[in-house]
Amino acid sequence: MSEQPIVRRRVVKKGISDARTNDSRTQSQYDPYKDAAWGFINHWYPALFTNELEEDQVEGIQICGVPIVLRRAEGKVYALKDQCLHRGVRLSEKPMCFNKDSITCWYHGFTFDLKDGDLTTIVGNPDDKLIGTTGITTYPVHEVNGMIFVFVREDDFSLEDVPPLSDDLPFRFPENSEKFPHPLWPKSPSVLDDNAMILGMHRTGYGDWRIACENGFDNAHILVHKDNTIVHAMEWVLPLGIVPVSDDAITVVEDEKGPKGLMQWLFTDRWKPTLENKELGVKVDGMNSRHYRTSVVLPGVLMVENWPENHVVQYEWYVPITDDTHEYWEVLVKIVKTDEEKRLYQQRYDLVYKPLCLHGFNDCDLYAREAMQNFYSDGTGWDDEQLVSTDVSPITWRKLASRWNRGIAKPGRGVAGSLKDTSLIFKNTADGHRPGYKVRKIEE
Numbered sequence: 001m002s003e004q005p006i007v008r009r010r011v012v013k014k015g016i017s018d019a020r021t022n023d024s025r026t027q028s029q030y031d032p033y034k035d036a037a038w039g040f041i042n043h044w045y046p047a048l049f050t051n052e053l054e055e056d057q058v059e060g061i062q063i064c065g066v067p068i069v070l071r072r073a074e075g076k077v078y079a080l081k082d083q084c085l086h087r088g089v090r091l092s093e094k095p096m097c098f099n100k101d102s103i104t105c106w107y108h109g110f111t112f113d114l115k116d117g118d119l120t121t122i123v124g125n126p127d128d129k130l131i132g133t134t135g136i137t138t139y140p141v142h143e144v145n146g147m148i149f150v151f152v153r154e155d156d157f158s159l160e161d162v163p164p165l166s167d168d169l170p171f172r173f174p175e176n177s178e179k180f181p182h183p184l185w186p187k188s189p190s191v192l193d194d195n196a197m198i199l200g201m202h203r204t205g206y207g208d209w210r211i212a213c214e215n216g217f218d219n220a221h222i223l224v225h226k227d228n229t230i231v232h233a234m235e236w237v238l239p240l241g242i243v244p245v246s247d248d249a250i251t252v253v254e255d256e257k258g259p260k261g262l263m264q265w266l267f268t269d270r271w272k273p274t275l276e277n278k279e280l281g282v283k284v285d286g287m288n289s290r291h292y293r294t295s296v297v298l299p300g301v302l303m304v305e306n307w308p309e310n311h312v313v314q315y316e317w318y319v320p321i322t323d324d325t326h327e328y329w330e331v332l333v334k335i336v337k338t339d340e341e342k343r344l345y346q347q348r349y350d351l352v353y354k355p356l357c358l359h360g361f362n363d364c365d366l367y368a369r370e371a372m373q374n375f376y377s378d379g380t381g382w383d384d385e386q387l388v389s390t391d392v393s394p395i396t397w398r399k400l401a402s403r404w405n406r407g408i409a410k411p412g413r414g415v416a417g418s419l420k421d422t423s424l425i426f427k428n429t430a431d432g433h434r435p436g437y438k439v440r441k442i443e444e
């Protein structure tokens, strides 16, 4: 009997592979990140666009489980905790303001100073001994080029320690031009620049903010955009994926001052675009190159340079509302100096960028993120995921975010979303109101 050659079958391991890049040793370096379901607190976040808050307008939002009321008075925006210290209703649900200096709770009349949140009087009880002894937390505001940013702080985070907004925004150019040179495009405008015109939108995403954030700079996920209208209309060469081929594919930035984040050296020899998968017979279409570069900084701000066209930059924020909802901000920034440049940029935004990029292209990101939510929502996804070499980007981000965040938000107390199955959520949903970002005003 002749000896039969031994047939070696590939052993298919069921369960977690040792070859994954996020083994338990790696995971232990980002434990704080895994605890940040409600976001990173003590950071700057976008709250509203300027045109969403006119003089005397009052709006309520929620960031990192913190209810916040915004009011514009004499042109200036104030932000305070939107939870009355008496019995906890949201001031923004039924705005009541008797002057330009204060906001009054519509329920029993507790009145708070806009500047420092102090309880200055109670409408029907002006001699109560509580007056002058307590107050609600205020939040620093920075309004610039059509956006209102709020520093969302813990009640005991000192106002003296509040860093400048620029510490929580992407790397600026030309300051960083030498550090991050790129031959393919000139500097990328910042939201802080003179003549920066910001156009964009925000909407609620139904998923964990971290899942959304990681999607923004995930170099494997561009497959989801393969057949987007803009890609075919412009005949872009959009790779099937981009794979790191060098140890310095990513630069981590953790200078003492300034933003903390990472920059990916895309479209250099440190990353290799995948243009074909022979096994599947899949190839990229397109003729026109579309070079871009992504970076991300705390508390979760994406910059896509040179996107969707030359001289435009896209910024995204994934502002945690609760542990399973976030406000997805997408803005495009361009430097425009003349009225004619403004008009043309606005027209390009209305006719191309908004429908085909911020919707169209980015709608795919939104549904992909929501599709991941069940896997991560009970926390087990962070342990069960099996990441590959391309996922060096989220792993690097998780580690640096764990090292440099200014605080992990505690689960919201007494706010929307702190309990998931209340009769109010079911009633509102049945009435056609999805859980979201802005407070709905009481209708009488």
Ligand code: FES
Residues within 6 Å of the ligand: 084, 085, 086, 087, 088, 089, 105, 106, 107, 108, 109, 110
């Ligand atoms: S709940 Fe605000 S005054 Fe009573």
Ligand SMILES: [Fe+2]
Residues within 6 Å of the ligand: 215, 216, 221, 222, 225, 362, 365
């Ligand atoms: Fe995407």
